[in-house]
Amino acid sequence: MQRITQVSGRAIPMRGNDIDTDRIIPARYLRAITFDGMEDHVFEDDRRLGSPGHNRHPFDTPSYQGASLMLVNSNFGCGSSREHAPQAIRRWGIEAIVGESFAEIFFGNSAMIGMPCVTASSEDIAALMTLVERQPATVLTLDLQAGTLDAGSVRCAISLPPKQREAFATGAWDTTGMLLDRYDEVRATAARLPYTAGA
Amino acid sequence: MGQTLLKKVWDLHTVRQLPTGQTQLFIGLHLVHEVTSPQAFDALRANGWTIPFLDRTFATVDHIVPTSDRKRPFIDVMAEDMMSSLERNVRDFGIRFVGLDDQRQGIVHIIGPELGLTQPGMTIACGDSHTSTHGAFGSVAFGIGTSQVRDVLASQCLAIEPLKVRRIRVTGTLPKGVYAKDVILAIIQRLGVQGGNGYAYEYAGDAVDRMSMDERMTICNMSIEGGARVGYVNPDDTTIEYVRGRPFAPPADRFDRMAAWWKSMASDRDASYDDDVEIKASELTPIVTWGVNPGQSIGIDGRVPAPAEGADPKGISDALSFMGLTAGQPIEGMKVDVAFIGSCTNGRLSDLREAAQIVKGKHVAKHVKALVVPGSTGVAHAAEREGLDEVFRAAGFEWRGAGCSMCLGMNPDKLQGDQVCASSSNRNFKGRQGSPTGRTLLMSPAMVAAAALAGEVTDVRELA
Numbered sequence: 001m002q003r004i005t006q007v008s009g010r011a012i013p014m015r016g017n018d019i020d021t022d023r024i025i026p027a028r029y030l031r032a033i034t035f036d037g038m039e040d041h042v043f044e045d046d047r048r049l050g051s052p053g054h055n056r057h058p059f060d061t062p063s064y065q066g067a068s069l070m071l072v073n074s075n076f077g078c079g080s081s082r083e084h085a086p087q088a089i090r091r092w093g094i095e096a097i098v099g100e101s102f103a104e105i106f107f108g109n110s111a112m113i114g115m116p117c118v119t120a121s122s123e124d125i126a127a128l129m130t131l132v133e134r135q136p137a138t139v140l141t142l143d144l145q146a147g148t149l150d151a152g153s154v155r156c157a158i159s160l161p162p163k164q165r166e167a168f169a170t171g172a173w174d175t176t177g178m179l180l181d182r183y184d185e186v187r188a189t190a191a192r193l194p195y196t197a198g199a
Numbered sequence: 200m201g202q203t204l205l206k207k208v209w210d211l212h213t214v215r216q217l218p219t220g221q222t223q224l225f226i227g228l229h230l231v232h233e234v235t236s237p238q239a240f241d242a243l244r245a246n247g248w249t250i251p252f253l254d255r256t257f258a259t260v261d262h263i264v265p266t267s268d269r270k271r272p273f274i275d276v277m278a279e280d281m282m283s284s285l286e287r288n289v290r291d292f293g294i295r296f297v298g299l300d301d302q303r304q305g306i307v308h309i310i311g312p313e314l315g316l317t318q319p320g321m322t323i324a325c326g327d328s329h330t331s332t333h334g335a336f337g338s339v340a341f342g343i344g345t346s347q348v349r350d351v352l353a354s355q356c357l358a359i360e361p362l363k364v365r366r367i368r369v370t371g372t373l374p375k376g377v378y379a380k381d382v383i384l385a386i387i388q389r390l391g392v393q394g395g396n397g398y399a400y401e402y403a404g405d406a407v408d409r410m411s412m413d414e415r416m417t418i419c420n421m422s423i424e425g426g427a428r429v430g431y432v433n434p435d436d437t438t439i440e441y442v443r444g445r446p447f448a449p450p451a452d453r454f455d456r457m458a459a460w461w462k463s464m465a466s467d468r469d470a471s472y473d474d475d476v477e478i479k480a481s482e483l484t485p486i487v488t489w490g491v492n493p494g495q496s497i498g499i500d501g502r503v504p505a506p507a508e509g510a511d512p513k514g515i516s517d518a519l520s521f522m523g524l525t526a527g528q529p530i531e532g533m534k535v536d537v538a539f540i541g542s543c544t545n546g547r548l549s550d551l552r553e554a555a556q557i558v559k560g561k562h563v564a565k566h567v568k569a570l571v572v573p574g575s576t577g578v579a580h581a582a583e584r585e586g587l588d589e590v591f592r593a594a595g596f597e598w599r600g601a602g603c604s605m606c607l608g609m610n611p612d613k614l615q616g617d618q619v620c621a622s623s624s625n626r627n628f629k630g631r632q633g634s635p636t637g638r639t640l641l642m643s644p645a646m647v648a649a650a651a652l653a654g655e656v657t658d659v660r661e662l663a
Contacts, residue, residue, distance in 0.1 A: 033237035083344035109344035163220025
């Protein structure tokens with residue numbers, strides 16, 4: 001299993017609170033039986049309509065192409081539980097997301113596919129976004145173990161649940177194997193439930 | 200110290216603590232649908248995994264189903280592919296399946312309760328965020344992503360973080376013209392769209408105690424819109440009588456024993472909560488969303504806010520410009536092009552009855568396209584037996600077959616261009632109803648009915 005301790009590269013800023021998963025990947029692209037090509041449609045409607053305050057959507061801005069980190073504000077990924085949203089972002093090339101806060105299901109789905117979502121203070125996110133917009137070539141290094149994000153002139157603390165950091169470090173974020181381990185305990189749990197008794 | 204229902208159900212279903220700090224939680228009912236499962240089945244095949252608890256797994260089709268012409272193959276090739284993929288998967292793995300032609304077909308969150316699959320004290324998972332609906336029965340129900348669907352199929356378990364509990368007491372009597380939908384919209388308005396992050400919401404108080412199961416489901420359904428992945432109501436006699444006699448309910452000889460257990464799972468009187476909130480029912484008015492998330496809402500007699508009036512001025516100005524609204528404008532009188540009654544939030548029989556009462560003997564405005572989409576074939580048949588379909592047709596509504604329809608843009612029912620839709624669904628996100636520039640106003644089914652008649656947002660209290 002892949003171990004994830006550090007992500008290094010350029011960053012793409014995606015401003016706005018409460019960015020929902022319908023915006024990240026419109027529902028019409030869920031009519032597919034694989035995740036292949038999901039990245040081609042990431043933020044598709046936002047990109048077509050233009051993003052207020054920007055001449056060009058960040059995902060269409062040449063200097064952000066090839067970014068491996070994404071910077072977001074609060075409650076990123078709210079709404080639908082579609083894993084297609086983190087899949088589209090991950091397949092586009094993003095390896096980790098740094099934000100003020102994340103919606104719970106999105107946070108969990110991202111972890112399940114090995115894309116850490118870490119949080120930083122509003123002030124630090126604002127400083128990082130400004131830095132990256134002014135100097136898109138800046139290389140950022142996210143160190144999960146040290147709990148830091150180093151962007152040269154801006155260096156800040158990031159957080160993620162300690163056990164999750166450990167899971168990324170050991171590769172234990174790949175859950176199915178873990179859930180199938182010691183399966184007699186699962187059967188024992190099922191057997192003691194009142195509603196399975198007569199089934 | 201007493202315990203909450205969440206804690207009791209959680210402890211009972213805990214297999215063990217995982218090295219990741221998560222709980223390995225046994226899932227008592229896994230509901231599967233066409234959209235979030237194909238990649239999970241592929242993973243099972245690739246790894247040679249089988250499904251250990253087929254008796255705890257149930258599948259149906261809802262999101263992509265056309266509501267007017269259901270002939271196979273579907274005109275939409277991708278939808279057809281998705282449909283046949285699910286049919287192949289349930290056949291190969293031996294999963295119980297309610298297909299398109301089955302009289303029990305419908306939206307997964309409507310048929311689970313309707314068939315008696317959903318029961319108190321259970322853990323439930325489904326690859327859909329509105330799985331919180333099932334919490335109305337006093338179950339702990341999670342919306343999950345596809346990798347977790349894979350985990351539950353392969354192991355009947357989830358690796359998941361424990362939740363805190365916020366009790367939300369709705370006290371007093373709801374005024375006439377104010378419904379369960381307004382209650383949950385008011386809760387989201389007050390606590391915010393991310394207020395529930397990390398929490399399960401326990402809905403309590405005498406107003407909730409008096410509610411029917413349909414009303415409780417409407418409230419629990421939109422927990423996720425407030426950021427809470429799980430929402431629930433403690434099981435009581437209303438819950439028990441709803442479940443009794445349904446196809447998958449415990450048989451008569453065991454029913455009373457099960458019902459006693461269900462009641463014992465309710466939160467204890469002296470349970471402690473991580474947070475406690477009171478909502479006074481008598482102060483509520485019909486609520487309409489004006490923006491692009493379910494927290495951006497106002498009372499029907501309110502005015503659309505100015506950017507400076509909120510905590511997120513940029514978010515407000517962005518929403519105003521998308522919606523084509525001006526700060527300070529009243530929401531009443533906003534012209535609507537489409538009226539949609541349906542969805543897992545408000546597609547049940549009582550919702551259709553409430554709307555029918557408003558439209559009976561009247562007619563929708565000339566410029567409005569209005570449709571009613573029953574949440575399940577069972578709901579459709581029950582409504583037809585009462586003649587509700589005729590009431591709606593006579594008023595100029597289209598009467599459709601069961602499915603998710605215009606709640607989300609995955610089937611032929613979609614907004615066109617920048618149409619404004621008065622909708623009984625759950626999300627007003629940009630593009631949610633299938634047109635990137637389409638605009639959604641969330642409200643109760645009765646308010647949608649009133650808007651359809653007037654051709655603009657209107658106060659149902661003047662008609663009810």
